[in-house]
Amino acid sequence: MYRETYLQIPGPTNIPKPILDALSSKAINHRGDEYAALMEFNVKHLKKVFKTKNDILIFPSSGSGGLEASIVNTLSPGDKVVAINMGVFSKRYGEIATSFGAEVTWINQEWGSALNPNRLKDVLSKDFKNEIKAILLTHNETSTGVTNDLHALIRVVRELNHPALIFVDAVSSLAITDLPTDLLDIDIVVTGSQKGLMLPGGLSLISVSKRAWEAHNNASMPKWYWNFTPMLERMKVGQMPYTPVISHFFALKASLEIIENEGLENIYNRHKQNADAIRNALEELGLKLLVSDNKYSSNAVTAVYLPDDINYEDLSKVLEDDFNVIIGGGLQQLSGKIFRVGHLGNLHKPEVIAIVTSIEISLKKLGYNVTLGTAAKAASRVFLNN
């Protein structure tokens, strides 16, 4: 028996066939012309996806490596930064900064809610000497399914004329939710290969503004592997300071071709529509979503409270055994309280219908009271009304 897998964790995503095929491209010389052309293509097209004219650097690492790179390249021990604790990954960004000796001012925001711009305003307003060097923002918090309003948050910084650099963790937002890097003048945007780009993990991709480069020149945190300077120098001549992940470079080209073919705005809209359909279906099933203010609902992942008397292990087991649908659980303080449905990447209407209905049947099998067909009906209504 062979069954299609529905990998509905919030990344890594299902990998489209052309990207899978590209992964098994034969090895090429990483100091040769073919490699240089491949990298040039990827950087050129990544700039469109990042919506930036800034430099793009690509590191062989997970997305978290890119977060670390952003810190150690631009800051010095003792530098003041603002970090947000609103979920596992926003907290991680601040923890990385702390590990390297930054002095972190934390804004604690309840997990499941978005960062309130006024809280950021309060912190910056008290920074009379403009000592805060960087603000670490998470565009989409993967552990809660909250998408921050970057426009509103960055407006606060600009209105105060605060000179802090703005860093954005876009690991689960790039090529999923609109992120106008240059329009918002974001200094560092970090993503990973395994979310909107639909590759396996293994690459972190970073855009670096002119101001971030200036900060880099004065940054004294120790670094070798992550050092931006040799990375940019080598990339400019079509190479890398160390061996690149060539398989992923072929796959990235395939991904960027798929993205260009669909068009970024269409991709954002498709994600929005799928997310709305999934949330509508889950709410029709009587489930409660973790994010109560749908203005901040993520287009990449939806976190759902587990119904009374149904635990995550049972639900995920039925979903996997009966439907080969793989969902994610709650992380850290949300463990055992929620389940998460990823809906990022190469997901379309038929899969959405299949997924929400699989959840419905699984819940019913576990004793949850629901009328069959409810989820499909609710999702279909969203598709028909768009």
Add this chain to the structure above:
Amino acid sequence: MYRETYLQIPGPTNIPKPILDALSSKAINHRGDEYAALMEFNVKHLKKVFKTKNDILIFPSSGSGGLEASIVNTLSPGDKVVAINMGVFSKRYGEIATSFGAEVTWINQEWGSALNPNRLKDVLSKDFKNEIKAILLTHNETSTGVTNDLHALIRVVRELNHPALIFVDAVSSLAITDLPTDLLDIDIVVTGSQKGLMLPGGLSLISVSKRAWEAHNNASMPKWYWNFTPMLERMKVGQMPYTPVISHFFALKASLEIIENEGLENIYNRHKQNADAIRNALEELGLKLLVSDNKYSSNAVTAVYLPDDINYEDLSKVLEDDFNVIIGGGLQQLSGKIFRVGHLGNLHKPEVIAIVTSIEISLKKLGYNVTLGTAAKAASRVFLNN
């Protein structure tokens, strides 16, 4: 037209079909049972290849990332270490230590020669207070084609009863040249995925001894991504602290099956025989090898002086255009002086004959005086006599 590629740079290597196929395995849940089983298989079989019972950690990064990880996890700023400058990669290991504030004592060894154990003995003998914390050794120096005699070097450390930790960069030696980690009681062994393991770049693999773990507990160099503690903790429960390179984990399994099937000792012997055949052929062609003492000749790569009046660009171009054979050039101070032929990974007799003969014809085409058939004859003689 489709022509087979002979990627004879000293890594990344040609990738065998079963490994290429495994790279395009579909995405799986990195927090699920299938992933945990895959990692368990890989770690178990890697221990055989590393010849160790020590812990094995796997980082999403190039091999150079593994070198950085070994430094920042075991040392504190100001710690004294010994590093060797005998080529690009041994120098790199010391430079990484310097970047993080280690106090490096350099042993400068002429590029193309092996580290003389007496030079190491001199340095350690003068360390009356046993202040040197670590010795950074490179098993095979990829830029020169020199393989150090680890037995002799480590014997020096043991005979002096010096307590320094011993780190070995085995990026271009693991699964190529015998490296008995536990027999030699090596504290840290670092390799990358793109050499003897025949994968694309993208993984660094590190063995960590009990003494290295003890050093880790007192090491204050800043770290987050490379931190051994969460990596081991998460790996023990079948996960990672961040998204792994799942494609490479499938490929690594395929690689370890190929390696187990051939047998490590057979792999070492095959590499030795291929290397002897290639060197015999190149010398019969009247070329001069960079490594004059063949006791230290690498089984992974051979560096060859360019003949008078033939430059690297011309030679590599003819080899690529006419034969699709890709060789490497000299790096840094050896640029323009040598070319390098990689003979690591999945290389067998027919390819060896093809490669040395391609070099012979290319040289003749560029005006070099040689009798056709010389290289094939010389390589064949080695094969027949073994």
